[in-house]
Amino acid sequence: MQRTRRTIRRTVLIVGALIASLGLPAGTAHAEDTAPRIDLRVLVVSDGGPSTDAIAAELDAAGTPYTEVDLQQSGRSVIDAGFLADTVDGRPRAKFQAVVLPNDNPFPAGSAEMAALAAYEQTYAIPQVDAYTYARPEAGLQYPVSGGYSGSVDGVRAQVTAAGKAGPFGYLDGTVPFEDNSPTVGESYAYLSTPAAGADFTPYVDAPIPGQSTRGSLVGEYRHDGRRELVVTFVYNQYQQQFRLLARGIVEWMTGGVHLGASRNYFAVHVDDVFAADDRWDTQLNCTPGDIDCPQGEGVTNPIRMTPADVDQAAAWESSRNFTLDLAFNGAGSVDQRTDNNGVDLLADKLIADRDKFRWINHTYTHAFLGCEQDTTVVPWKCATNADGSTKWVSRNAISDEIATNRAWGQAAGLPLDTSELITGEHSGLKVLPQQPDDNPNLAPALTDNGVAWLGSDNSREPDQRQVGPATTVPRYPMNVFYNAGRAAEQVDEYNWIYTSRAQGGSGICEDHPDTSTCLPAPLDTSTGYADYIVPLETRIDLGHVLSNDPKPHFIHQSNLAEDRIAYPVLDGVLDGYDALFADNTPVVNLRMKDIGTELQRRAAWKTAVSAGQVTAYRIGDTVTVQAPGGVAVTATMPTGTTDGSTGFGSAYAGEVSGWTASTGAPLAFALPSTTPSLCATVDVSRKAAATRTAPRTRVPAGATRQVPYTPDN
Template identity: 75%
Template sequence: MKRTIRTAVLTAGALIAALGLPAGTAQADTPAPRTDLRVLVVSDGGPATAAIAAELASAGTPYTEIDLTRAGRPVVDAAFLADTVDGRPRAKYQAVVLPNDNPFPAGSSEMAALASYERTYGVPQVDAYTWARPAVGLQYFAAGGYGGSLDGVSASVTAAGRGGPFGYLDGAVPFEDNSPTVGESYAYLAAPAPGADFTTYVDAPIPGTPRRGALVGEYRHDGRRELVVTFVYNQYQQQFRLLARGIVEWMTGGVHLGASRNHFAVHVDDVFAADDRWDTVLNCTPGDVDCANGAGTPNPIRMTAADAAQAVDWQNRRGFTLDLAYNGAGSLDQREDNNGADPLADKLIADRGRFRWINHTYTHAYLGCEQDTSVVPWRCATNPGGSTKWVSRTAISDEIALNRVWGQTSGLPLENDELVTGEHSGTALLPQQPQDNPNLAPALADNGVAWLASDNSRDPEQRNVGQASTVARYPMNIFYNAGRAAEQVDEYNWIYTRRSQGGSGICEDHADTTTCLTAPLDTATGYAGHIVPQEIRTALGHVLSNDPKPHFIHQSNLAEERIAYPVLDGVLDAYGALFADNTPVVNLRMKDIGRELQRRAAWKDAVRTGQVTAYRIGDTVTVEAPSGLQVTASLPAGTRLGGSAFGSAYAGRVSGWTPSAGAPLAFTLPSDAPAATGALAAPEARAGQPAGAAAPAPVTDPAPRTHVPEAVREHRTGTSGD
C-alpha cells in the first residue's frame, strides 16, 4: 500500500540537505524558511499563461514574468529562485506557473533546478495547458480518452474541487460556443493513470462514452505538486473566468496579496425625464440632434407609476438595488403639462429609500461646447475669432445645484459628491469636442463633486477632472430611444447592417470596432433571440472579470415593454447558476466604485514599482508598504491583523483593504491554514515514467478564439446615445 507523507515544515537537517549546505552547519535553531508572496510566471507567448498573468494583474497579486521567447531572459537556476535574507533561507516565489509541464529548451538544466526548488520549499506548480499522458498523472488521451473541441460542453467541478480550491462554484462550468463556424476551445480528456496520485477537480464527459475525463486536477509526484490543466483558453473566455480564482487559490494556498470579487451595478439614466423615440421610417430620432432640420414628430418615452412599481418589485425579487440618475426638471415639465400631476414622481419619491439616487443635472443639458445643430452630425459653435464657444461655468453649476436642491426638497437620499452629466457631456467627445470643457472642472469644484461618470467606450481609464475623479460606466447596447423590442431591433439593424442590406453602413465605416450582421434581424424575434443573449454575455463577462465599473441603461428601457429586464434577469440568473452562496455578486454605489478603482490603481502602481514587500514565515504574513497606501490581501478565514479580524468573507476567504502606516503589517493566519513551506516525500518512480523525466512539448492545437471587443457601442450619427 502506497502512502504519501506530508510534512508541515522542513526540519533543520532536511533543509540543510536540500540546500546542499555542509552538514556541520546544522543547528537546532536554524530559522524556518521565508516565502515571498510573489508568483513566477514562465511564458511561451501562448494565451494560457497570459490569461493567468492577467488574472494576477487584475487582482493586484505580485508576479514576475519570464518570456521564454525573448533573448537575454533570466536563467531559471537555484540563485534565481532562492537565497538567504538575514540568515534565513528565502523562497523568492510562492508558486510557479508554466505554459506546460516542461517548457524549457532541450538540454537545459532549468527544469531540474525548478523541480529541486519546488521540492525544497513545497512550492506548487501550475501547468497552464498540457496534454493528457502519464507524465502528468493521466492516461494517454488516445487510449479511451478524447482530444478535440469542447465548444458548448458543460464541464463540472467534482466533489474534491468543491471541497477544495473551487468551492466558490455551484458545480457547472459551461464552455462557450459563440459561433458555429469558429472553434473556441480545445481539450484533452482522460482518466488518472493507474497508480498516479491524481485528484480531479474539474471534469467533462468523454464524447461517445459514459465516462468522464479530467480537465483540471492535482498531480503529486516526486515530492512535488502540479495543477494540471488540459484545455486551452484565453483570458476572456467564460470557462477560464470561472476557474481563474480557483487556480490562484490552489497555487497560493489561499494566502496572497490582491483580491478579486464579482461586481454588478446598473445605473438608470434620465429618470423623471422623457427620452425621444426612434422613428423606424426616418431612421433617426425626432427631437434629438440626429434628425436633420428637425424632421419628424417627437414621440417621447417616459416611465409610468406602474413602471416604477415594477422596478421596486423587481429589486425586491432579485435582492438588487438600481441606481437612479434623475433630472428634476422632467417632473416639473410633467406637472406643468398635467395640472400639477406627476404620478411617476409621486411613486418614486414615495419609494425613494428603495433606490440609490445620483444627480444627473436638472435639465440634461449638454455641458461641453455649445452645439450647432444646424448640421448632422452637429458641430461645436465658435466665437467670432474661431475659438470654441463653451458652456459657461455658471450654466454648469446651475445644472448641478438646481437638481441637487430639487432632490433634497423631494427627500431623495443623495450623495452630493456624485454626478452624471447628460450624455457624459463636459468631458471630451470625439470627433466634435477633443478636449474637456475648461469650465467643467471649476464648476465641479464649486459644487463639491468628487466622482464624475464617464463613458467607458470612449473614456475608460480613471482620471482627474480638476478635483473630481471619473468613474467609467459600460453602456449596454439597449438603446436610450427604444421602449419596445421592435424599435430596438429596427435601430440595431440600421446600425449593424450594410448599406446593401438597407442599413446605414456604420458597421462598414467602423470595421475596427463594429461587426456587421450577416443579415438583418427579424423585428419580431431579433431582440430575444440575438440582442438579449449577446448583451447578457457581454455584461456577465464584465462581472466575472473583477471589474467594478457600473453599467448604464435609461428610464425608457424600464417603460412600455420594459426591455431591460430580460437582460438584467439573464445576467443575475446566469450568475446564480454558476456561483455558490458564499460568492454573491457585489452591488456598489458610484462613489464606492470610484474609491475601489482609485485604491486599485495606487496599489498596482506601488506593486509595479517595487514599493511593496510581503512574505510568510510560519503562520505570520508580513507586508511592508508606504505609509498611506491601502493594502489588499486574500487570506484564510479567521486571519487576524493585530487584535482584530481582517477583511470580510468572500468565496471562502477573507479579503479587504487596510491602510499602511509605514510600519510592517503582521497578519496572523489561523492554525489550520495550509503550511507556507514543506516537502513531500517523493514516491517511487512510476513504471514507464522516471522521476524527473522531461515532458514532451504539447502538440499544437487550434488557437482559442480571440476576444471580441466590447459589444459595439451606439454609433449614432450625431449623438453618443445617452
Template identity: 80%
Template sequence: MKRTIRTTALAVGALIAAVGLPAGTAQADATAPRIDLRVLVVSDGGPATDAIAAELDAAGTPYTEVDLTRSNRPAIDAAFLADTVDGRPRAKYQAVVLPNDNPFAAGSSEMAALASYEQTYAVPQVDAYTYARPAAGLQYPVAGGYSGSLDGAQAQVTTAGRGGPFGYLDGAVPFEDNSPSVGESYAYLSAPAPGADFTPYVQAPIPGTARQGSLIGEYRHDGRRELVVTFVYNRYQEQFRLLARGIVEWMTGGVHLGASRNYFAVHVDDVFAADDRWDTRLNCTPGDVDCTSGAGTPNPIRMSPADVDYVTAWQKSHHFTLDLVYNGSGSVDAREDNNGADALADRLIADRDQFRWVNHTYTHAFLGCEQDTTVVPWKCRTNADGSTQWVSRNAIDDEIAGNRVWGQSNGLPLQTDELVTGEHSGLRILPQQPDDNPNLAPALADEGIDWIASDNSRDPEQRTVGDATTVARHPMNVFYNAGHVAEQVDEYNWLYTSRAQGGSGICEDHPATTTCLPAPLDTGTGYSDHIVPLETAIALGHVLSNDPKPHFVHQSNLAEDRIAYPVLNGVLDGYDALFADNTPLVNLRTKDIGTELQRRAAWRTALNAGRVTAYRIGDTVTVQAPSGVPVTATLPGGSTLGGSAFGSAYAGGASGWTTSSGSTLSFALPSSAAAPAKAGKAVKEPATHPAPHVEVPAGVTKKVSYNPGS
C-alpha cells in the same frame, strides 16, 4: 550570453506560498524559510499563461514573467529561484506557472532546477495547458479518453474541487460556443493514470461514454504538487473567467497580495424625464440631434406608475438595488402638461427608499461646448477668433444645484458628491470636443462634486477633473430611444448592417470597433435570440473580470416592453446559477466604485516603483509599503492584523484593504491555514515531453457598444 529578465508592471515586492511546516512553529524556528509573495510565470507566448498573468494583473498580485521565446531571457537555475536573506533561506516565488508540465528544450537543466526548488520549499506548480499523459498523472487520451472540441460542453466541479480551491462555484462550468464555424475550445479528457496520486477538481463527460475526464486536477508526486490543466483558453472566455480564481487560490494556498471580487451595479439614466423615440421609417430620432431639423414627430418614452411597481418587485425578487439617475425638470414639465399631476413622480417619490439616487442635472442640458446642431454630426460653435464657445460655469452650477435642491425637497436620499451629466457632457467627447469644458472643474468644486461619471467606451481611464475624479460606466447596447423590442432591433440593424443590406454602413466604416451582422436581425426574434445573449455575455464578462465599473441603461428601457430586464435577468440569474452563496455579487454605489479604483491605482503605483515587500514565514505574513498606500491582500478566513480580524469574507477566504502607516504590517494566519504537506508518491518521468496539441481559440473581437445619447 548575457541574459536579462522581462518583468511585468506588477512584478515587484514579494508574495508567499505554501511551505511544508507545521502551523505555529515557524516564528520560533530561525531556520524556517521565508517565502516571498510573488508568482513566477514562465510564458511561451501562448494564451493560457497570458490569461493567468492577466488574472494576477487584475487582482494586483505581483509576478515575474520569464518569456521563453526571448533569446536574452534569464536561465532558471537555483540562484534565480532562491537565496539567503539575513541568514534565512528565501524562496523568491510562492508558486510557479508553466505553459505545460515541462516546456524546456531537451538537455536543459531548468526543469530539474524547478523540481528541486518546488521540493525544497513545497512550492506548487500550475501546468497552464498540457497534454494528458502519465508524466502529468493522466492516461493518454487514446486509452478511452478524448481529444477535441469542447465547444458548448458542460463541465462540472467535483466534490473535491468544491471542498477545495473551487468552492466558490455551485458546480456547473459551461464552455462557450459563440460560433458554429469557429473552434473555440480544445481539450484532452482522460482518467488518472494507474497508481497516480491524482485528484480531479473539474471534469467533463467523455463523448460517447458515461465516464468523466479531468480538465483540472492536482497531481502529487516526487514531493511536488502540480495543478494539471488540459484545456486551452484565453483570458476573455467565460470558462477561464469562472475558474481563474480557483487556479490562483490553489497555487497561493489562499495567501497572496491583491484581491478579486465580482461586481455589478446598474444605473438607470433620465428618471422622471422622457426619452426621444427612434423612428423606424426615418432611421433617426425626432427631437434629437441625429435627425435633421424638423424631421419626423417626437414621440417620447416615459415610465408609468405600473413600471415603478414592476421595478420595485423585480428588485425585491432579485435582491438587487438599481441606481436611479434623475432629472427633476422631467417631473416639473409633466406637471405643467397635466394640470399639476405627475403620477409617475408621486409613485417614485413614495418608493424613494427602494433605490439609490444620483444627480443627473436638472434639465439634462449639454454642458460641454455650445453645440451647433444644424449639422449631423453636430459640431462646437466657435467665436470670431476661432476659439470654442463653452457652456458657462454659472450654467453648469445651476444644472447641478437645481437638481440637487429638487431632489432634496422631494426627500430623495441623495449622495450629493456624485454626478452624472447629460451624455457625460462637459467631459471631452471625440471627435467634436477633444478637451473638457474648462468651466466644468470649477463648477464641480462649487457644488461639492467628488465623483463624476464618464463613458467607458470613450473615456475609460480614471482621471481627475479639478478636485473631482471620474468613474467610467459601461454602456449597454439597450438603446435609450427604444421602448419596444421592434424599435431596438430596427435601430440595431441600422447600426450593424452594411449599406448593401439596408443599414447605415457604420460597421463597414469602423471595422476596428464594430462587427457587421451577416444579415439583418428578425424584428420579432432578433432581440431575444441575438441581442440579449450578446449583451448578457458582455456584461457578465465584466462581472467576472474583477471590474467594479457600473453599467447603464435608461428609464425608457424600464417602460413599455421593458426591454432592459431580459439582459439584467440574464446576468443576475446566470450568476446565481454559477456561484455559491459565499461569493455574492458586489453592488457598490458610484463613490465606492471610485474609491476602489483609486485604491487600485495607488497600489499599482507602489508595486511598479518596487516599494512593496511581502513574505510569509510560517503562520505570519509581513508586508512593508509606503505610508499612506492602501494595501490589499487575500488571506484565509480568521486571519488577523493587529489582533483584529482582517478584511471581510468572500469566496471562502477573507480580503480587503488596509492603509499602511509606513511601518511593517504583520498578519497572523489561523492555525488551520498551515501549508499543505509535501506530496509523496514518487513517479519516474522523462525530462521532456512532446509539445501538446494546442489549438488556440479564435481571438476575441471586443465590440465597442454604441449608445446614442444618454
C-alpha cells in the same frame, strides 16, 4: 529505455545537489522559528501562449505581484537556484510562492532549469500550475489514445467534481460551460483523460469522454516526488467564460489562499434620465425626432416616460433579486410635467414615495449639454467658435447652476442623495471626440463649486479613471439597450439600421467602420430578434464584465424600464446566469458609484506601488508581513479566521476573506489561522525524480489566441 534511465538518474543527482544549494536539507521538519520565508510573489514562465497570458492577466486584475520569464526572449533570466531562492537575515528565502509553467515541462530533456524548479518546489513545498499541457503519464494522466479524447470542447458543459467543490473550486455551483460563439471558429481544444495507473491524481473539473462511459480530467492535482502540480489539459484565453469561472480557483490553489490582491464579482446598474422623458426612435425616418441628425420638423416626438406602474415593477424586481438600482435623475423633467399637467406628476409622486428603495445620483437639472456650445446647423454637430476662432464653452455658472439646482430639487423631494456623485447629461463637459478633444475648462471649477468628488464617464470613450479638477471619473459601460427604445420592436429596428449593410436596407455604418463594427448577415425579425438575438448577446457581454473582477457600473435609461420594459430580460439574464454558476458564498457585489470610484482609485495606487517595487510581502509560518508606502491601502486574500492585529481581517467572499487595509508605511502583520497549511515540505529525493522529457506541442485553435466576438460591435 537505457537513455531514459540515465536521464532520470542524472535528474535525481541534479535535484539532490540543487536541494542542498537551495539552503534546506531534504527531510527536515521546521519549527516556527526556523521556518523559511516565502515571498508573496508568483513566478510565471511564459512561452507566449494564451493560457499563461490569461493567468498573468488574472494576477494583474487582482493586484497579485508576479515575475514573468518569457522563454522566447533572448537575454531572459536563467532559472537556477540563485534566481529562485537565497537567504535573508540568516533565514532561507523562497522568492516565489507559486510557479506557473506553460505545460508540465517546457524545457529540453535534462534541462538544468527544470531540475532547479523541481528542487525548489520540493524544498519549499511550492505548487506548480501547468497552464495547458498534454495528457501524459509525466502529468499523472493516461495518454488520450488510451480511452481518452483529443479535440474540440466548444459548447461542452464541464462539471466541478466533489473534490473540486471541497477544494479550490468551492465557490462554483458545479457547471462550467465552455463557450461556442462561432460555428466557424475553433475556440477550445482539450485532452480528456483518466489518471495514469498508480498516479496520485485528483480531478477537480471533468467532462464526459466522447464515446465512453467515463469522464476525463480537465483540471486536476497531481502529487509526486514531493511536488504538487495543477494539471490543466484545455487551452483558453483571458476572456473566455470557462477561464473566468476557474481563474479564482487556479490562483487560490497555487497560493494556498494566501496572497496579495483580491477578486470579486461586481454588478451595478445606473438608470439615467429619471423624471425626464426620452425621445423615441422613428422606424420610418430611421432617426430620432428631436435629435439633430433627424430632419427638423418631421416625425412625431412621442417621448417615452415611466409610469407609477413601472416604479412598482422596478421596486418589486429589486426585492426579488436582492439588488439595488441607481437612479440618475433630472428634476426639470418633473417640473415640466407638472407645468403641462395642472401641477400633477404621478410618476414623481410615486418615485418620491418609494425613494428609499433606490439609490439616487445627480444627473443635472435639465440634462443640458455642458461642453462646448454646439453648432447644430451641420451633421454631425461641431463646436461653435468665437470671432477669434476660439471655442465657445458653456460657462462655469451655467454648469454650476445645472448641478446645484438639481441637487436642491432632489433634497427638497427628500431623495437620499450623496452630493459627491454626479453624472452629466451625455457625459458632457468631458471631451468628446472628434468634435471636442478637450474637457470644457469650466467644468473642473464648477465641480469644485459643488463639492463633486466622483464624476460618471463613458467607458466606451474613456476606459481609464482620471482626475477632473477635484473629481475622479467613474467609467460606466453603456449597455446595448438603446435610450430611444421603449418597445422591443423599436430596439430591433434601430439595431438593424446600425448593424446591417445598405444592400440589406441598413445604414451601412457597419460597412463604413469595419474595424469597430461587424454587419449582421441579415436583418433581425422585429417580433423575435430582441429576445432571440440581442438579449442573449448583451447578457453575455455584461456577464463577462461581472466575471472579470471589474466593478465599473453599467448604464441604461428610464425608457428601458417603461412600456415593454426591455431592460429586464437582460438584467435577469445576467443575474440568472450568475446564480446558475456560483455558490451562495460568492454573491454579486452591488456597489454605489462613489464606492466603485474608491475601489478603482485604490487599485490604481496599489498597482503603481507594486510596479515600482515599493511593496514587500512574505510569509513565515503562520504570519504574513506586508509593507507598502504610507497612504497606499494594502489588498490581500487570506483564509477565514485571519486577524490583522487584534481585529479580524477583511470580509467573507468565496470561502475566504479579502479586503483593504490602510498602511502608514510601517510593516503590517497578519496572523493566519493555525489550520492554514504549512509551507515547508518533507522531501525524499531517493524516489524517482520528475521526468524531464519536454512536453509535446499542444494544439491551440484560433479562437483561443484571440477573442471570438460576442456581438457585431464587439
